[in-house]
Amino acid sequence: MQALYAQLLVGLINGSFYALLSLGLAVIFGMLNIINFAHGALYMMGAFCAYFLLNLAGIGYWPALIIAPIVVGIFGMILERTMLQWLSGLDHLYGLLLTFGIALIVQGVFQNYFGSSGLPYAIPDELKGGMNLGFMFLPIYRGWVVVFSLIVCLATWYLIEKTRLGANLRAATENPTLVRAFGINVPRMITLTYGLGVGLAALAGVLSAPINQVRPLMGADLIIVVFAVVVIGGMGSIMGSIITGFSLGVIEGLTKYFYPEASNTVVFVLMVLVLLVKPTGLTGRAA
Amino acid sequence: MSALTDDTLPVSPRAVRDEMIVFVLMAALLAIVPLTGIYPFFVMQALCFALLACAFNLLIGYGGLLSFGHAMFLGTAGYFTAHALKVWGLSPELGILVGTVGAAGLGVITGVVAIRRQGIYFSMITLALSQLLYFIYLQTPFTHGEDGIQGIPQGYLFGIFNLAKPTVLYYVILVGFLGGFLLIYRTINSPFGEVLKAIRENEPRAISLGYKTDHYKLLAFILSGTIAGFAGSLKVFVAQNASLTDVHWTMSGEIVLMTLVGGLGTVFGPVVGAFVIIAMQQYLAGFGQWVTVIQGVIFVACVLTFRRGVIGEIAHFFRRSL
Numbered sequence: 373m374q375a376l377y378a379q380l381l382v383g384l385i386n387g388s389f390y391a392l393l394s395l396g397l398a399v400i401f402g403m404l405n406i407i408n409f410a411h412g413a414l415y416m417m418g419a420f421c422a423y424f425l426l427n428l429a430g431i432g433y434w435p436a437l438i439i440a441p442i443v444v445g446i447f448g449m450i451l452e453r454t455m456l457q458w459l460s461g462l463d464h465l466y467g468l469l470l471t472f473g474i475a476l477i478v479q480g481v482f483q484n485y486f487g488s489s490g491l492p493y494a495i496p497d498e499l500k501g502g503m504n505l506g507f508m509f510l511p512i513y514r515g516w517v518v519v520f521s522l523i524v525c526l527a528t529w530y531l532i533e534k535t536r537l538g539a540n541l542r543a544a545t546e547n548p549t550l551v552r553a554f555g556i557n558v559p560r561m562i563t564l565t566y567g568l569g570v571g572l573a574a575l576a577g578v579l580s581a582p583i584n585q586v587r588p589l590m591g592a593d594l595i596i597v598v599f600a601v602v603v604i605g606g607m608g609s610i611m612g613s614i615i616t617g618f619s620l621g622v623i624e625g626l627t628k629y630f631y632p633e634a635s636n637t638v639v640f641v642l643m644v645l646v647l648l649v650k651p652t653g654l655t656g657r658a659a
Numbered sequence: 660m661s662a663l664t665d666d667t668l669p670v671s672p673r674a675v676r677d678e679m680i681v682f683v684l685m686a687a688l689l690a691i692v693p694l695t696g697i698y699p700f701f702v703m704q705a706l707c708f709a710l711l712a713c714a715f716n717l718l719i720g721y722g723g724l725l726s727f728g729h730a731m732f733l734g735t736a737g738y739f740t741a742h743a744l745k746v747w748g749l750s751p752e753l754g755i756l757v758g759t760v761g762a763a764g765l766g767v768i769t770g771v772v773a774i775r776r777q778g779i780y781f782s783m784i785t786l787a788l789s790q791l792l793y794f795i796y797l798q799t800p801f802t803h804g805e806d807g808i809q810g811i812p813q814g815y816l817f818g819i820f821n822l823a824k825p826t827v828l829y830y831v832i833l834v835g836f837l838g839g840f841l842l843i844y845r846t847i848n849s850p851f852g853e854v855l856k857a858i859r860e861n862e863p864r865a866i867s868l869g870y871k872t873d874h875y876k877l878l879a880f881i882l883s884g885t886i887a888g889f890a891g892s893l894k895v896f897v898a899q900n901a902s903l904t905d906v907h908w909t910m911s912g913e914i915v916l917m918t919l920v921g922g923l924g925t926v927f928g929p930v931v932g933a934f935v936i937i938a939m940q941q942y943l944a945g946f947g948q949w950v951t952v953i954q955g956v957i958f959v960a961c962v963l964t965f966r967r968g969v970i971g972e973i974a975h976f977f978r979r980s981l
Contacts, residue, residue: 458963470963473954480954603780
């Protein structure tokens with residue numbers, strides 16, 4: 373049973389990353405009509421940012437948790453201002469191709485300097501060790517990742533669904549021209565939205581650094597799984613992305629315990645099943 | 660979907676003649692390659708990728724479907740052909756048949772799933788499906804995992820042509836390429852191709868005219884996958900191996916890049932694009948990971964400033980469709 377609980381925990385952690393990344397993808401898609409292929413690369417940049425902060429400037433985990441998303445978010449906003457904004461009005465596929473190119477550049481540069489092996493990033497002292505829950509041993513850091521990701525996801529949901537800023541954002545998603553007529557600066561909002569989505573990815577990167585090590589290609593394979601998660605959950609609802617992300621992580625964890633050979637593929641197989649039964653995705657609107 | 664084709668001109672009656680002239684020129688140029696002393700291995704490899712990119716272009720350029728998983732056809736056909744040749748000891752023509760039929764079967768299975776969503780979702784689904792296949796091939800024994808299938812015998816095609824001779828192999832590959840190319844060309848100029856273009860431009864209208872658009876899209880997907888698989892089978896004879904690289908998503912990205920550089924939705928663009936990208940990889944092989952960076956830069960530059968691609972720009976300049 374210990375092994376089952378351990379795999380469930382791993383599943384929840386992966387689920388946190390799926391949720392944080394697919395949430396960002398959904399928010400970005402809503403405003404920019406772009407599927408951000410660079411999301412995995414930016415997640416990796418978040419982890420590297422934390423690594424640099426620690427090793428070059430001596431800045432530890434806690435400040436990195438705030439600084440890295442801001443730095444990568446600003447990088448994302450520069451990308452949006454200099455490149456992505458020129459694609460509005462064009463076919464969706466150009467956004468995918470452009471961000472794929474950006475991902476290749478970012479990953480290639482990092483691979484050049486750091487190879488493909490992982491760089492260690494230590495767990496902060498406050499979160500070292502673990503506690504015995506009676507039925508299992510819980511490493512504190514892993515528990516922290518799950519709880520903190522959940523809080524961030526719910527905060528994002530609250531920001532978008534319940535605040536005035538979120539209301540403007542949702543309105544601009546539906547009809548940008550009309551929202552501009554009300555005197556709201558929609559282009560700036562789009563830039564900030566991209567920064568927010570990218571920042572969430574970078575945050576996930578920092579969270580994963582002590583667990584998965586810091587590698588140039590850490591986001592490359594993850595982003596494809598996240599795409600499958602997005603296809604399963606649909607991009608119509610924020611809460612849908614969060615729930616789908618966490619549940620698929622858990623299902624993956626269970627698969628690792630019961631049938632490890634399929635743990636790499638289970639999310640993709642589920643995607644196929646969902647497409648056959650309910651093509652619009654579990655929560656999505658018809659595309 | 661219209662933004663993809665805003666700049667292309669309607670096909671004038673002269674276009675078919677232009678295209679036939681260019682086709683004959685291309686075939687003649689390719690036919691004299693062995694006499695020029697150009698390294699034939701490079702051209703053969705480029706021809707395989709050119710056919711692959713043309714097959715991919717059939718979907719994106721004429722059906723508006725961006726497949727981000729076309730490497731799965733390349734890899735699947737490669738593994739099937741390699742296995743048939745090496746383990747079953749089949750003759751080359753049967754080996755190619757096994758690979759191509761395998762890719763066609765894969766096209767049926769993945770097509771049924773992938774065409775259930777349009778636009779950007781289609782791209783994500785094909786990418787996810789090819790990643791699924793990548794993990795399957797990583798684990799099944801017959802592919803030999805990370806090692807791949809090595810040292811594949813080339814044999815005698817139809818019992819006559821010795822494929823171990825570079826010149827013979829070159830002409831076999833060239834005939835295969837030209838045959839595949841003409842099949843695609845015939846398809847896009849057929850009534851079937853016209854319906855595909857109608858679906859690309861305005862799917863709801865095509866539906867309202869009574870076309871079962873899903874059938875057309877599925878058929879186009881299967882056809883594209885089958886031809887891509889044929890290219891993959893041919894490539895086995897050139898490279899003499901089949902490995903996981905051919906199924907990886909980076910390969911799918913390269914196929915997209917070739918077509919984008921040459922010109923999406925142009926007849927000859929993918930061929931030019933394939934030669935450009937393969938040549939670039941040859942010359943820049945010593946630069947390691949910088950090749951990836953350069954490919955990324957080309958992607959970005961093409962999307963931002965050069966969306967018509969090489970052939971698209973030429974065609975636009977001369978107001979022709981090529």
